[in-house]
Amino acid sequence: MSIYLDHAATTPLRPEVLSAMLPYLTDHFGNPSSIHGEGRRARQGLDEARETIGGILGAKPREVVFTSGGSESDNLALKGAAWAASARGRHIVTSSIEHKAVMHTCAVLERSGFSVTYLPVDRYGRVDPADVDAAITDHTTVVSIMYASNEVGTLQPIAEIGAICRQRRVVFHTDAVQAGGMLPLDVDALGVDLLSLSAHKVYGPKGVGALFVRQGTSLVPQMQGGAQERQRRAGTENVAGIVGFARALELAQGDRAARNAENARLAGLRDRLAAGITAIDGVELSGHPTERLANSASFLVAAVEGGDLVAGLDLEGVAASTGSACTTGSTEPSHVLLAMGISAERAHGSLRMTAGRDTTVGDADRAVEAVRTVVARLRSGGAAALHPAAAHGAPA
Ligand SMILES: Cc1ncc(COP(=O)(O)O)c(C=O)c1O
Structure with missing residues (x-):
């Protein structure tokens, strides 16, 4: 078994989540829009899940719209809110470190005549709330700033930005996909009107997510068809997935003391990884030193290519990531690291390790040793050192 970081x-799906889902994949197979008993049974599961998630967010159940995941939630939030307010203004404010689900959605809106301000971040990847305030004009209708970075783990001052947006009367969306399992999600305390979540980041199933839509926030649906989700998202609901999502979020967020204890344990693992890996020559931590996700350690490793490092770690039985999107054959330097003022050359050496419920201290220590070994190997012989046989022309 590899060490999954x-x-x-x-x-991975939690066993309790699978148990909650199974009846909806077997006996309770009905369509929740049907009026017969099978349909009503499925509807009950859907309603209960909506209530559970609404409760966790401090929201009304009707303010929860189920989607196919974080990407769809971000698309619906931005396109839906921007088009709904387009008669009033066509200016959107976001940051330069958002996930591609927000970045690419903004690019599409730009091509449709909206203008987008991409706010800068500091060297740790933080947005300054004063910059949000300064960027809002009479034409601004939507602000979208992520809660926690998927790449470097940095947290944003969401409640402060929320207060500014409320005062300036613009809709505020946050992508809380990475925050979902670990950070408080009370939508009133955060001051958000729209909040995106994804089940598979919180030990739930893939292909299901939610968008919180504050009552009174206008949204143009992005999927046409039936009247599901109060006409905000057409399509027969993924009932088993939604039931699993609600159970996963409940397990992660339901008991605050348990969540805090798990966060403290994860932070211990993160800091152990950070201490061990930054002790290697030419390695530094990327992202904020303290205001970061409890489970996320990210690094810049000099004189190695992040993709080679991740491939080398895989051979050593450690699953990690560069933290940036790789396209086949070429690795673009991460837009997040570039926005943080890191040079393209240094950005190429990015490494992200994110711990989880099953990660142990022993795993962290073995991962540190694996990074040390692979970095030394790459620095001495380049990527070919990972595959000595292939490098000598032998069949791979
Ligand atoms: C911050 C953030 N937003 C959105 C997404 C997209 O979520 P999904 O995979 O559920 O579409 C991800 C997933 O990597 C993410 O990390």
Whole structure:
């Protein structure tokens, strides 16, 4: 079994979540829009899940819209709110470190005649709330700033930005996909109107998520069809997935003391990884030193290519990530690291390790040793050192 340190990419399904889902994949197979008994049974599961998630957010159940995941929630939030307010203004404010689900959605809106301000961040990846205030004009209708970075783990001052947006009367969306399992999600305390979540980042199933839509926030639906989700998202609901999502979020967020204890344990693992890995020559931590996700350790490793490092770690039985999107054949330097003022050359050496529920101290220590070994190997022989046989022309 490899040491899995890529929980920001996805998490394993918790057994309790699978148990909650199974009846909805077997006996309770009805369509929740049907009026017969089978349909009503599925509807009951859907309603209960909506109530559970609404409760965790401090929201009304009707303010929860189920989607196919974080990407769809971000698309619906931005396109939905921007188009709904387009008669009033066509200016959006976001940051330069958002996930591609927000970045690419903004790019599409730009091509449709909206203008977008991409706010800068400091060297730790933090947005300054004063910059948000300064960027809002009479034409601004939506502000979107992520809660926690998927790449470097840095947390944003969401409540402060929320207070500014409320005062300036613009809709505020936050992508809370990475925060979902670990940080408080009370939408009133955060001052958000729209909040995106994804189940597979919180030990739930893939392909299901939610968008919190504050009552009174206008949204143009992005999926046409039936009247599901109060006409905000057409399509027969993924009932089993939604039931699993609610159970996963309940397990992660339901008991605050348990959540705090698990966060403290994860932070211990994160700091152990950070201490061990930054002790290697030419390695530094990226992202904020303290205001960061409890489970996320990210690094810049000099004189190695992040993709080679991740491939080398895989051979050593450690699953990690560069933290940036890789396209086949070439690795673009991460837009997040570039926005943090890191040079393209240094950004190429990015490494992200994200711990999870099953990660132990022994795993962290073995991962540190694996990084030390692979970095030394790469620095002495380049990527070919990972595959000595291939490098000598032998069949791979
Ligand atoms: C911050 C953030 N937003 C959105 C997404 C997209 O979520 P999903 O995979 O559920 O579409 C991710 C997933 O990597 C993410 O980390």
